[in-house]
Structure formats: C-alpha cells, structure tokens
C-alpha cells in the first residue's frame with residue numbers, strides 16, 4: 001500500500017492557453033493533515049477541483065491510495081472515499097440537524113429519496129446521525145433547524161454531513177473563512193479530532209490554523225509549487241515571504 005493517501009503527479013490545467021495549475025506534484029501522507037496555501041489566484045481552488053475530478057486535468061495524474069483515479073468522475077471518486085467539504089456540502093436550512101445528517105447517510109447508502117421508508121428502517125440511521133452530531137459537538141441540537149445554528153455550529157453540522165459519507169480523505173476548503181475569532185478555535189479542535197484515522201488536505205488562509213494543524217504545507221504561486229515543507233520551513237522561506245508580500 002502506498003504511504004500516500006493522495007498524490008498529484010504533474011497536474012496541469014489550462015484555460016484557453018493560461019496555466020491555472022502547472023505541473024503540480026503533491027504527496028499527502030496517509031493519516032496526516034496537509035495544507036495547500038498561496039496568495040489569491042495561486043491555483044488552490046483549481047487544484048481541489050482537479051483532485052476531486054470536478055475539473056478534468058489538461059495533463060497529469062491523480063492517485064488515491066496509489067490507484068490512478070484520473071479518469072474517474074467525481075461521484076466515483078467520492079465513493080472511493082475522497083470527499084470534499086464545505087463548498088459542496090451545503091446543509092438544508094429548513095431541515096433539522098438530525099434530518100440533515102440522515103439525508104447524507106441515506107445518500108451514501110442509496111436511499112436518499114425513499115421518504116416512504118418505515119420508522120423501523122430509519123431508526124438505525126437516526127442513531128448513527130445522533131452519534132455523528134455528538135462527535136461534532138451538536139448533541140442536544142438534533143431537532144434544531146440548521147438555519148437557527150450559529151455560523152460556527154453550521155460548519156460543525158457540515159462536518160457531520162461530510163463524515164456521514166465515511167471519507168478516507170477529506171478536502172476542506174477554507175474551513176474557517178468568514179469566522180469570528182471565537183469560532184476558529186472550536187473548529188480547529190474539531191478538525192484535529194475528526195482527522196483521527198483519516199487524511200486531510202486543507203486550503204486555509206489563517207496561517208495560525210495551518211501551523212497548529214498541519215504536518216506539511218505545499219505553497220502554490222502562479223499555479224506552480226513554490227515550496228513544500230513543515231510550517232517552520234515554509235514560513236521562513238524568503239521566496240514564500242516575498243510571495244505573500246505580493247512581491
């Protein structure tokens with residue numbers, strides 16, 4: 001088995017001749033939290049889209065657990081355990097927390113739209129949904145509509161719906177974006193907790209979150225890898241400092 005849960009080899013995407021991502025090599029060690037950082041326009045979102053097959057690469061390969069998934073579609077990739085959170089896992093605002101997680105569980109087992117299922121059939125799913133809500137700190141909020149949750153708790157609910165898909169590799173797209181200071185620490189702790197037994201690749205602008213969570217960091221600039229290393233290594237790299245200062 002490969003040491004790397006997720007790998008990109010020579011990943012490239014052009015839009016009408018413009019290289020949004022160019023020859024990116026990325027190795028995410030199994031069981032680690034790895035960050036993808038870089039200034040605006042560096043190619044982070046495009047990379048995420050290529051890794052989850054929302055976009056088709058112009059060149060290069062994506063490997064999940066050593067298996068080439070370049071030719072698979074995004075739904076097939078998700079079935080293999082590579083799941084992206086936040087941008088796509090929006091919750092249903094008028095469903096309760098429990099219903100939101102149950103819908104995610106049902107979408108994972110192929111029964112999402114079987115509303116006629118008996119209570120008996122649904123109860124194990126409700127039980128699992130309660131466990132997932134407890135894991136993300138939402139015990140006692142089962143009957144609360146998602147729309148009534150605070151911003152930070154909504155993000156926790158989104159994590160629960162992602163966990164319902166039983167991901168091996170989670171891609172988190174700016175999990176603390178738009179959050180007040182008081183929500184950043186709980187969500188950072190939650191990411192650390194749910195990382196147990198999983199691999200996480202995270203795009204994150206808050207560098208203190210990156211330094212506290214991530215074993216390794218890949219820095220992108222102009223679509224290319226500028227450097228890769230530990231937080232201590234990349235944060236003292238003069239090229240990285242210049243890139244962030246807009247030089």
Ligand code: ADP
Nearest residue numbers: 015019020038039040041042043044045046047
């Ligand atoms: P980041 O997420 O690091 O801010 P992006 O991946 O969104 O960067 O964008 C990288 C570059 O690719 C930017 O210059 C952006 O304008 C360009 N780009 C992204 N998507 C498209 C697209 N669909 N068509 C044309 N250019 C794009």
